[in-house]
Amino acid sequence: MKKLMCHLVAGYPTMNLSFQAALGMVEGGASYLEVQFPFSDPTADGPRIQEACVQALDGGFTLREGFLMVRRLSRTIPEIPLFLMSYASLVVRRGISWFLDQAKEAGVQGLIVPDLPFDQDEGYYEAAWERGLHPISVVVPTMDSKRLDQLLGLLQSHGERYIYVALRTGITGDPTNLSDENLSFLNMLAAKELKVLAGFGISSYGQVEALSPYVEAVVVGSYLVGIIRESTTRFGGSSPDQGESLKRAVAKAVSTLIHPV
Amino acid sequence: MRARSLVDGYSKQEVGNNPPILTGFFGSFGGRYVAEVLRKPLHELEEAFLSIVPSKEFQEEYQAKLKSFVGRPTPLYYAENTTRLLGGGRLYIKLEGLAATGAHKINNALGQGLLAKRMGKKRVIAETGAGQHGVAVAAVCAHLGIPCRVYMGEVDMMRQKPNVFWMERYGAEVVGVSSGSRTLKDAVNEALRDWASHPEDTFYILGSALGPSPYPDMVRTFQSIIGVETKEQLASLGLKPTALIACVGGGSNAIGFFSPYLYPIDESEERIKGTETSNMPRLIGVEAGGRGPGKGQHAARMSGEGKVGIVQGYKSRFLLDEDGQVLPTHSVSAGLDYPGIGPELAYLGDRGRIEFITATDRQAIEAMDFFARTEGILFALESAHGGAAALRLLPSFSKEAVVVVNMSGRGDKDLFITARELDRERWREFLQREVDSLGDAL
Ligand SMILES: Cc1ncc(COP(=O)(O)O)c(C=O)c1O
Numbered sequence: 001m002k003k004l005m006c007h008l009v010a011g012y013p014t015m016n017l018s019f020q021a022a023l024g025m026v027e028g029g030a031s032y033l034e035v036q037f038p039f040s041d042p043t044a045d046g047p048r049i050q051e052a053c054v055q056a057l058d059g060g061f062t063l064r065e066g067f068l069m070v071r072r073l074s075r076t077i078p079e080i081p082l083f084l085m086s087y088a089s090l091v092v093r094r095g096i097s098w099f100l101d102q103a104k105e106a107g108v109q110g111l112i113v114p115d116l117p118f119d120q121d122e123g124y125y126e127a128a129w130e131r132g133l134h135p136i137s138v139v140v141p142t143m144d145s146k147r148l149d150q151l152l153g154l155l156q157s158h159g160e161r162y163i164y165v166a167l168r169t170g171i172t173g174d175p176t177n178l179s180d181e182n183l184s185f186l187n188m189l190a191a192k193e194l195k196v197l198a199g200f201g202i203s204s205y206g207q208v209e210a211l212s213p214y215v216e217a218v219v220v221g222s223y224l225v226g227i228i229r230e231s232t233t234r235f236g237g238s239s240p241d242q243g244e245s246l247k248r249a250v251a252k253a254v255s256t257l258i259h260p261v
Numbered sequence: 262m263r264a265r266s267l268v269d270g271y272s273k274q275e276v277g278n279n280p281p282i283l284t285g286f287f288g289s290f291g292g293r294y295v296a297e298v299l300r301k302p303l304h305e306l307e308e309a310f311l312s313i314v315p316s317k318e319f320q321e322e323y324q325a326k327l328k329s330f331v332g333r334p335t336p337l338y339y340a341e342n343t344t345r346l347l348g349g350g351r352l353y354i355k356l357e358g359l360a361a362t363g364a365h366k367i368n369n370a371l372g373q374g375l376l377a378k379r380m381g382k383k384r385v386i387a388e389t390g391a392g393q394h395g396v397a398v399a400a401v402c403a404h405l406g407i408p409c410r411v412y413m414g415e416v417d418m419m420r421q422k423p424n425v426f427w428m429e430r431y432g433a434e435v436v437g438v439s440s441g442s443r444t445l446k447d448a449v450n451e452a453l454r455d456w457a458s459h460p461e462d463t464f465y466i467l468g469s470a471l472g473p474s475p476y477p478d479m480v481r482t483f484q485s486i487i488g489v490e491t492k493e494q495l496a497s498l499g500l501k502p503t504a505l506i507a508c509v510g511g512g513s514n515a516i517g518f519f520s521p522y523l524y525p526i527d528e529s530e531e532r533i534k535g536t537e538t539s540n541m542p543r544l545i546g547v548e549a550g551g552r553g554p555g556k557g558q559h560a561a562r563m564s565g566e567g568k569v570g571i572v573q574g575y576k577s578r579f580l581l582d583e584d585g586q587v588l589p590t591h592s593v594s595a596g597l598d599y600p601g602i603g604p605e606l607a608y609l610g611d612r613g614r615i616e617f618i619t620a621t622d623r624q625a626i627e628a629m630d631f632f633a634r635t636e637g638i639l640f641a642l643e644s645a646h647g648g649a650a651a652l653r654l655l656p657s658f659s660k661e662a663v664v665v666v667n668m669s670g671r672g673d674k675d676l677f678i679t680a681r682e683l684d685r686e687r688w689r690e691f692l693q694r695e696v697d698s699l700g701d702a703l
Pocket residue numbers: 364365366390391392393394468469470508509510511512513514515595596597641643644669670671
């Protein structure tokens with residue numbers, strides 16, 4: 001069984017079109033959605049996602065609208081777990097409690113905040129668990145083993161099973177090479193009964209097939225941002241069918257990642 | 262964990278009631294808020310910094326090169342004409358801009374470059390805004406024989422073409438950054454990304470006292486030479502400073518200049534602030550007031566609307582909107598045009614040890630002009646913010662007071678900005694002739 005976690009940037013290319021793209025992902029067979037709230041300085045993102053964030057912010061993205069969009073999504077597709085990805089600046093600005101309350105109310109199940117690591121988290125992990133939200137750590141195969149053990153101990157003590165693996169040392173958008181190092185890392189996590197979400201650089205059925213046996217879901221990000229960009233530039237303008245055609249294009253792209261052509 | 266005194270030359274007593282430990286935090290500011298992929302390289306950097314930099318061999322090499330390559334010590338100049346003209350305190354200027362490549366940036370670039378070499382790194386990367394840090398890194402890398410790549414926002418590349426040209430002469434590869442606002446903060450983002458992709462062989466030379474730990478501690482350590490030297494130079498004249506003034510972009514020249522006088526922070530209010538009668542000098546940081554208050558018009562984080570936040574790996578005060586998005590900034594001096602401030606300065610500002618004020622674009626340009634005519638000394642526009650504050654405050658001091666302003670850079674680099682501001686027509690004619698003569702040569 002091949003499961004995908006599909007990533008999108010809220011507000012890219014517009015609020016409504018990002019909503020349509022999300023529906024397309026689910027239609028194409030996504031099992032999880034990772035909705036990124038754009039931040040002006042996304043240091044852990046590659047060029048494509050970064051560009052999408054800039055465009056979403058230029059289009060007037062606000063947290064208020066972002067949470068409204070996520071709420072609409074969670075009502076429309078209640079069967080799909082929604083994870084919210086963003087950066088520390090947005091999470092701490094009005095207070096972590098405020099941000100997490102908003103997320104909870106919008107129907108989010110977990111959060112991914114790469115620049116709030118578990119041991120410098122401003123209280124974010126505990127606050128998320130208190131609300132029944134999953135704070136999902138992003139780990140890398142090159143991580144120091146003592147540090148990893150410390151994290152896994154913390155997760156276990158809270159019954160937290162989700163973990164996000166950024167494969168290869170690098171930034172999203174580059175090709176993924178399923179090296180022995182990557183695979184043994186994934187196997188080690190799977191042996192601990194963790195639900196592993198892994199990706200970075202996934203763009204083909206072959207990669208999804210190779211990775212699927214080791215993970216709960218394969219994460220697809222930059223590739224889909226590219227699909228969304230292509231589709232919206234192709235259909236351009238403000239055609240009333242734009243939402244529909246975007247949804248179809250995204251659904252098709254997602255589906256070809258899961259099923260052999 | 263080792264004592265901060267090992268790397269800084271702070272004696273244990275001077276560190277006083279502050280924790281003499283490198284924790285990476287200053288109060289609640291600082292830290293290492295980065296994605297997991299950068300934790301390991303930062304940890305390795307911290308280990309190398311704490312073990313290599315205090316060693317005798319490193320210090321000998323560093324001190325020798327500060328002399329032969331950087332041109333230290335830089336002079337401490339008594340601004341007699343200004344003192345006579347304005348009345349009030351005696352003004353001294355630390356001529357840091359006489360260091361090689363024209364600014365204090367080279368103290369840090371050299372220190373980190375030597376560390377990179379001793380760590381066996383094969384490649385150096387750096388970010389630059391105005392280009393001063395980039396030029397310093399490029400020169401150091403040429404000197405040390407390490408390949409170097411400098412990230413620079415495309416907007417800055419256009420504004421600071423001469424520095425791009427010089428970096429390339431030093432053999433550096435200058436890479437334009439087209440993301441975000443295409444300025445300094447985006448160049449930092451891009452350098453962090455590069456480092457995350459090549460952590461094993463790459464050393465990232467960060468240019469100011471900010472970013473994830475250990476950078477704020479490391480950059481202060483390498484810039485502390487400014488303050489240590491000034492203190493010695495004053496002592497040789499039998500003087501103690503009443504007030505120190507420095508411009509603040511990210512804060513590296515200020516924290517280095519202030520470093521001998523930062524701690525201890527005493528609970529008695531007077532000791533914190535420093536007064537003319539106390540042993541502690543007043544410490545005054547000058548931020549870019551730009552075109553005035555208003556969103557996007559300035560870069561006043563401490564004296565303006567700065568909010569506590571976490572950006573680019575550290576917690577400090579930033580110019581942020583209500584959602585936490587980083588706001589645009591403006592300053593006539595590219596080196597002060599940045600939305601964040603080093604965490605130690607923010608901490609010391611909140612504690613009241615450092616006072617923060619602003620100087621506007623106009624005041625900085627006027628101060629640059631004033632010191633050129635009055636003293637024969639050419640301030641960089643960044644440093645001229647400190648100069649403007651000195652001119653404003655000097656008359657309020659007593660005759661015995663010793664006020665020292667750090668001229669962090671010299672003004673030659675700003676020719677294309679100051680000429681259009683102060684001599685627009687003739688500058689236009691000159692440029693036009695240059696363009697025409699280029700055409701003839703084709
Ligand atoms: C001459 C000069 N002064 C000051 C600065 C500001 O940096 P910092 O606050 O780190 O000293 C710069 C930065 O480019 C500079 O070139």
